Amino acid sequence: MPPSSLSTLLSLQPLDVHKLANRFAAHLQLLAAALPKASAAASLPSPILLRLRALHAHILASGFKPRAHILNRLVDLYAKAGDLPSARLLFDAAAPADAAAATSLVNAYAATGRLPLARRLFDCIPLPSRDTVFYNSMISGYARAGDGPLALAIFRDMLRDDFRPDDYTFTGVLSAAATIIVLELDHCGQLHCAVVKSGTEQVISVSNALIALYFKCDSPEIAVIAREVFDRMVKRDELTWTTMVVGYVRKRDINEARQVFDKMEGRFDVVWNAMISGYVHCGLFSEALEMFRRMNSIGISLDEFTYTSVLSACANAGLFIHGKAVHAHIIRSGPDFNPESALPIENVLVTLYSKCGKTNVAKRIFDDIKRKDPVSWNAILTGYVNCGRIDDALAIFQIMPHKNELAWMVMISGFVHNGLAEEGLKLFSRMRAEGTKPYDYTYASTIAACGELGTLEHGRQLHAQLIQFGYESSNSAGNALLTMYAKCGALEEARLMFLVMPNVDSVSWNAMIAALGHHGHGREAIELFDCMIGEGIFPDRISFLTVLSACNHAGLVDEGFRYFESMKHDYGIIPGEDHYARLIDLLGRAGRIGEGRDVIKSMPFEPGPSIWEAVLSGCRMHGDMDLGIYAAEQLFKMIPQHDGTYVLLSNIYAAVGWWEDVARVRKLMKDRGVKKEPGCSWIEVANKVHVFLVNDARHPEVQEVYKFLEILGVKMRKLGYVPDTKFVLHDVDPGKKEYALSTHSEKLAVGYGLMKLPSGATVRVLKNLRICGDCHAAIMFMSKAADREIIVRDVKRFHHFNNGECSCGNYW
DNA sequence: ATAGGGTTAG
Numbered sequence: 001m002p003p004s005s006l007s008t009l010l011s012l013q014p015l016d017v018h019k020l021a022n023r024f025a026a027h028l029q030l031l032a033a034a035l036p037k038a039s040a041a042a043s044l045p046s047p048i049l050l051r052l053r054a055l056h057a058h059i060l061a062s063g064f065k066p067r068a069h070i071l072n073r074l075v076d077l078y079a080k081a082g083d084l085p086s087a088r089l090l091f092d093a094a095a096p097a098d099a100a101a102a103t104s105l106v107n108a109y110a111a112t113g114r115l116p117l118a119r120r121l122f123d124c125i126p127l128p129s130r131d132t133v134f135y136n137s138m139i140s141g142y143a144r145a146g147d148g149p150l151a152l153a154i155f156r157d158m159l160r161d162d163f164r165p166d167d168y169t170f171t172g173v174l175s176a177a178a179t180i181i182v183l184e185l186d187h188c189g190q191l192h193c194a195v196v197k198s199g200t201e202q203v204i205s206v207s208n209a210l211i212a213l214y215f216k217c218d219s220p221e222i223a224v225i226a227r228e229v230f231d232r233m234v235k236r237d238e239l240t241w242t243t244m245v246v247g248y249v250r251k252r253d254i255n256e257a258r259q260v261f262d263k264m265e266g267r268f269d270v271v272w273n274a275m276i277s278g279y280v281h282c283g284l285f286s287e288a289l290e291m292f293r294r295m296n297s298i299g300i301s302l303d304e305f306t307y308t309s310v311l312s313a314c315a316n317a318g319l320f321i322h323g324k325a326v327h328a329h330i331i332r333s334g335p336d337f338n339p340e341s342a343l344p345i346e347n348v349l350v351t352l353y354s355k356c357g358k359t360n361v362a363k364r365i366f367d368d369i370k371r372k373d374p375v376s377w378n379a380i381l382t383g384y385v386n387c388g389r390i391d392d393a394l395a396i397f398q399i400m401p402h403k404n405e406l407a408w409m410v411m412i413s414g415f416v417h418n419g420l421a422e423e424g425l426k427l428f429s430r431m432r433a434e435g436t437k438p439y440d441y442t443y444a445s446t447i448a449a450c451g452e453l454g455t456l457e458h459g460r461q462l463h464a465q466l467i468q469f470g471y472e473s474s475n476s477a478g479n480a481l482l483t484m485y486a487k488c489g490a491l492e493e494a495r496l497m498f499l500v501m502p503n504v505d506s507v508s509w510n511a512m513i514a515a516l517g518h519h520g521h522g523r524e525a526i527e528l529f530d531c532m533i534g535e536g537i538f539p540d541r542i543s544f545l546t547v548l549s550a551c552n553h554a555g556l557v558d559e560g561f562r563y564f565e566s567m568k569h570d571y572g573i574i575p576g577e578d579h580y581a582r583l584i585d586l587l588g589r590a591g592r593i594g595e596g597r598d599v600i601k602s603m604p605f606e607p608g609p610s611i612w613e614a615v616l617s618g619c620r621m622h623g624d625m626d627l628g629i630y631a632a633e634q635l636f637k638m639i640p641q642h643d644g645t646y647v648l649l650s651n652i653y654a655a656v657g658w659w660e661d662v663a664r665v666r667k668l669m670k671d672r673g674v675k676k677e678p679g680c681s682w683i684e685v686a687n688k689v690h691v692f693l694v695n696d697a698r699h700p701e702v703q704e705v706y707k708f709l710e711i712l713g714v715k716m717r718k719l720g721y722v723p724d725t726k727f728v729l730h731d732v733d734p735g736k737k738e739y740a741l742s743t744h745s746e747k748l749a750v751g752y753g754l755m756k757l758p759s760g761a762t763v764r765v766l767k768n769l770r771i772c773g774d775c776h777a778a779i780m781f782m783s784k785a786a787d788r789e790i791i792v793r794d795v796k797r798f799h800h801f802n803n804g805e806c807s808c809g810n811y812w
Numbered sequence: 813a814t815a816g817g818g819t820t821a822g
Contacts, residue, residue, distance in 0.1 A: 076813065103813050136814040143815085171815035208816045242817045249818090270818045277819065308819040344820040351821065378821040406822060413822085441822070 024066065027055055028073045032080075049081040068098060075101040079108035097129050103137045110141025127161060136168045143176035151176030167203040170195050174209035178216045185219035192229075207233050208243050215247030223251055238264070242271050249278030269300050276309040285317030304341040311348045320356035327352070339370055347375045354383025374402050381407060385414035408436055413445035421449035425458070440466070440474035447477070451484035459484045473502045479511055486515030506537055510546045517546070522554015526563075541573050548582040557590045581610040588618015593627065609638045616645065 034048055056074060059066060066074075071094050078087035087108065091101050102125050109118035122138045135158040142151035155173045158165065165173070170191075177183070177191055192210060200206045207229055214226040226247055233240065241264035248257035257278055261271060272295040279288035292310045296302065307330055314323030327349060337345070346369045353362035366372070366380040377400045384393035397403070397411045408431045415424035428446045431438065438446075443466045450459035463481055471477050478501040485494035498504065498512045509532045516525035529547045533539060539547075544567045551560030564583050567573045575583075580603055584596040596618060600607055612631040619628030628649070635645040646669050 072813085100813050107814070131813095133814050138814095140815060166814095168814050175816060203815095205816045210816095212816070237816095239817055246817055273818045275818095303819095305819045312820065341819090347820045349820095373820090375821045380821090382821060404821095410822065439822085 021064070021067070021070065024055070024059055024064075024070055025073065028070070028077060031055070031077055032073075049083055052077050052081055052083075068094065072098050072101040072104075076104035079104045082108075084108055084112070097125050099125070099129050099131045099134045102129070103134050106134070106137045106141060110137070110144065113145070115141060115145050115147070130161070130163070132158075132163050132166055132169065135163055136166070136172055139169060139176060140172035143172050143179070146179045148176045148178070148180040165194075165198055167200040167206050170198065170200050171203075171205045171209045174206065174213045178209070178213045183213075183217045185217055185222065188213055188217050188222075188225075201232075202234055204233070204235055204237050204240060208237075208239050211240070211243050211247060215243075215250050223248070223253065223256070238266055238268065238271075242274065245271050245278075246274045249274050249281070252278075252282055254278050254282045254284065267300075269295075269303055269306065272300055273303075273305040273309055276306065276313065280309055280313045280316060283316070285313045285319065288313040289317075289319070289322070304337050304345055308344045308348050311345065311352055315348060315352040315355050318355070320352065323352045323356075343369065343371065343373060343376070347373075347379050350376065350379040350383065354380070354386065357387065359383050359387050359389065374400075374404050374407070377401075378404075378406050378410060382410050385410055385418075388418055390414055390418050390420065403436070405436055405439055405442070409439050409442040409445065412442060413448075416445045416449045416452070419452075421452040424449040425453075438469070440469075440471040440477045443469075443471060443474075444476040444480035447480040447484045451480075451487035454488050456485075456488035456490060459488060475501070475503055475505055475508070479505075479507045482508060482511045482515065486511070486518060491515060506532075506540060506543065509537060510543050513543070513550055514546045517550030517552075517554070522550050522556050525550035525554070526556065526559055529563075539567075539571060541567075541576065541579070544573065544575075545578055545582060548579065548586065552582060552586045552589060555590060557586055557592065560586045577605070577608050577610055580607075581614040584611060585614040585617065588614060593618045597627070607634070609635060609642070612638070613645070616649070 031048060031052055052074075059070075071090060075087050075091045075094075078084070078090065084105075087105055091097075091105055094101065102121060106118045106122055109115070109121065118138065118141055122134075125134065135154060138154050139151045139158075142148075142154065151173065155165070155169070155176075158169070174191060174195070177187065180187075191213070195201050195206060195210060201210075211226045211229050214222045214229065226244070230236075230240065230244055241260060244260045245257050245264075248254070248260060257275065261267070261275055264271070272291060276288045276291045279285070279291060289310065292306070292313075295306070307326065310326055311323055314320065314326065330345070346365060350362045350366050350369075353359070353365060362380060362383050366376060369376050377396065381393055381396045381400070384390070384396060393411065393414050397407065400407060408427070412424045412427050412431070415421070415427060424445060428438075428442070428449075431442075443462060447459055447462050447466075450456070450462065459481070466472065466474075466477055466481075478497060482494050482497040482501075485491070485497060494512070494515045498508060501508060509528070513525045513528050513532075516522075516528060526547060529539070529543070529550070532543070544563060547563050548560050551557070551563065560583065564575065564579065567579070568575060580599060584599055587593060587596040587599070593615070596615060600611060600615070603611075612634045615631040616628055616635065619631065632645055632649040635642060639645070646665050649665055
């Protein structure tokens with residue numbers, strides 16, 4: 001007897017109690033059916049709640065005493081309709097407590113994220129009133145909230161209290177277990193056993209959850225086990241297939257995912273979205289876009305997940321025009337996303353626009369996001385960091401409401417990779433002080449900072465910490481350590497890293513080759529390069545840059561030439577401007593700048609700044625004035641603010657004693673506002689600039705240093721060190737007998753301390769600096785009489801030494 | 813009365 005409408009019910013006179021009870025029950029049933037399936041209380045249509053209240057009022061007015069099942073129904077409906085206070089009032093009024101009503105309330109609390117409230121209610125219900133479903137609701141509540149351990153605790157309580165778990169229990173328990181971060185294969189196996197024993201394995205939802213669980217496990221053999229579960233299933237639904245696709249995508253096995261995808265029928269939007277995001281994660285952006293086109297042409301509905309993945313594909317593949325087209329399409333077709341589901345799209349748009357260099361557009365989109373989440377903040381932070389706008393990045397970082405691990409990492413690596421290594425280290429300490437856990441990549445950045453600063457001891461401490469965190473097999477951390485040790489002059493430790501790293505990738509090979517090159521083992525470096533090729537590792541453009549540098553350090557000009565040719569012919573890598581620049585640098589250092597000229601002529605493009613810089617530096621070494629000045633002019637045209645040009649040019653002038661021209665260059669710098677502190681390339685003594693080069697034998701002071709270096713070389717070789725490069729004498733003040741030398745290796749510096757200059761002036765190592773392997777850092781040697789400020793040049797900045805104090809506070 | 817899948821920041 002279906003009731004026709006609420007009005008007929010309300011018109012009934014309260015004569016027949018049974019009839020009335022039936023009508024009430026039927027109406028409640030009708031309301032329940034009208035509720036949407038998902039218990040998303042917030043978005044429920046209020047008409048249902050209004051009708052419910054009207055009905056309830058009528059029940060009360062009729063003076064009819066409803067029995068327990070009607071009351072429970074009401075509790076359930078109020079809970080589902082989002083009126084939890086009413087539900088709770090009714091529930092509390094009824095005695096004894098009813099398991100079904102309690103279940104409804106627990107579910108409603110859990111659905112609105114109020115897990116503690118749900119739990120308190122759960123604990124209040126005495127054992128005799130409980131049933132399996134009651135436990136199930138608490139388990140699934142925790143599972144949905146992502147709290148695996150608490151869900152499993154309830155499961156254990158349930159077994160202890162002698163309740164039999166059913167298929168719903170296991171579905172909940174398995175999905176709860178899947179939220180546990182460090183998931184052991186054993187753990188999955190135990191749960192699997194329990195499922196088999198309970199005889200619920202053939203329930204589709206249980207098997208689905210089991211497959212998803214196995215795929216979330218870190219163990220390598222899981223794909224096979226998940227597949228076995230899948231194969232044993234008698235019946236599968238579309239979720240089974242989807243779970244398989246999603247699982248393989250998780251494991252980055254995109255081919256297997258695709259095979260499952262191709263086999264399944266009735267593919268709906270979720271699978272397509274999973275495939276697209278899978279392709280994006282594997283870097284196969286064109287396949288991702290192809291999927292997008294296909295699903296579009298078949299008429300699968302595009303939702304916010306689709307758009308998010310596709311936009312991410314465009315952003316990562318550099319397909320900015322395509323990305324903007326998709327953005328335009330979203331605006332045009334104007335699907336009405338609620339703010340919550342629009343958020344990921346807006347987030348990825350921030351990334352898209354900052355990646356294509358439109359950081360200001362990205363910022364505007366970011367500003368327009370109403371409820372920003374950590375992803376939004378990190379997206380704009382990363383955008384600023386990547387375009388080098390560190391000040392803006394820092395401003396964002398400081399006002400961010402919730403700084404998670406990633407935010408710290410991005411800000412730290414932003415500092416380090418923009419020449420602010422010390423700031424990076426400081427921020428790292430702050431992060432640790434606040435108890436935030438670093439990623440392995442955070443360590444990589446911080447360790448790189450130590451490499452830049454040459455603070456070996458600090459680097460070693462970080463190495464120890466990193467092992468405590470269990471990151472010793474991380475590739476990014478390992479590569480960073482290798483590079484850091486090499487830059488700090490600890491070549492043996494770098495070698496050790498290379499040997500013990502479980503996975504050596506091309507970055508590791510390149511880093512090790514570079515390390516050997518920097519330490520003067522050019523031959524060994526190119527042997528290692530050949531070894532890498534022998535191991536079947538395909539050298540990339542960075543590998544060739546590295547090996548060219550190694551040849552450069554060791555003066556292996558012909559070998560360098562050979563690698564350059566081999567890169568083009570054997571590996572089909574088109575040399576970039578950077579490769580040409582290294583080649584020219586190599587020729588220049590060997591005094592073959594004329595050949596460098598020919599190389600420039602053979603280039604398929606116009607020479608850019610890096611080429612002219614290499615030419616200029618080659619000319620400085622060997623005093624080709626005309627070409628050097630021409631190169632400097634080109635550089636001035638291209639990048640007038642580039643301080644290095646001025647230094648190099650003035651070095652050329654100084655090499656031939658044209659002090660007026662040196663002064664002219666300095667004045668030019670001042671006029672053009674070039675910010676460069678007068679460093680060790682020149683020092684004013686009695687208003688006169690003196691810059692000498694070791695190669696320039698015309699000056700008697702230089703001759704003396706030459707002799708010194710010769711003797712030093714012999715001594716060093718006896719000690720087992722190999723002086724690898726030409727020494728550049730930065731500064732000689734004949735009056736005061738002060739000498740500043742730049743060299744490559746920390747160990748060489750130790751050797752220097754043992755020496756006396758031929759003239760009798762003593763040389764003292766004020767500080768055994770750990771210098772950077774890029775060989776730009778300088779070690780200062782000076783006579784005991786020296787008392788004025790000394791400036792040591794570092795890779796990225798200058799350090800001022802005065803009265804034994806260094807401006808950065810790190811070295812002394 | 814209770815359950816299972818997909819998206820974004822490096």
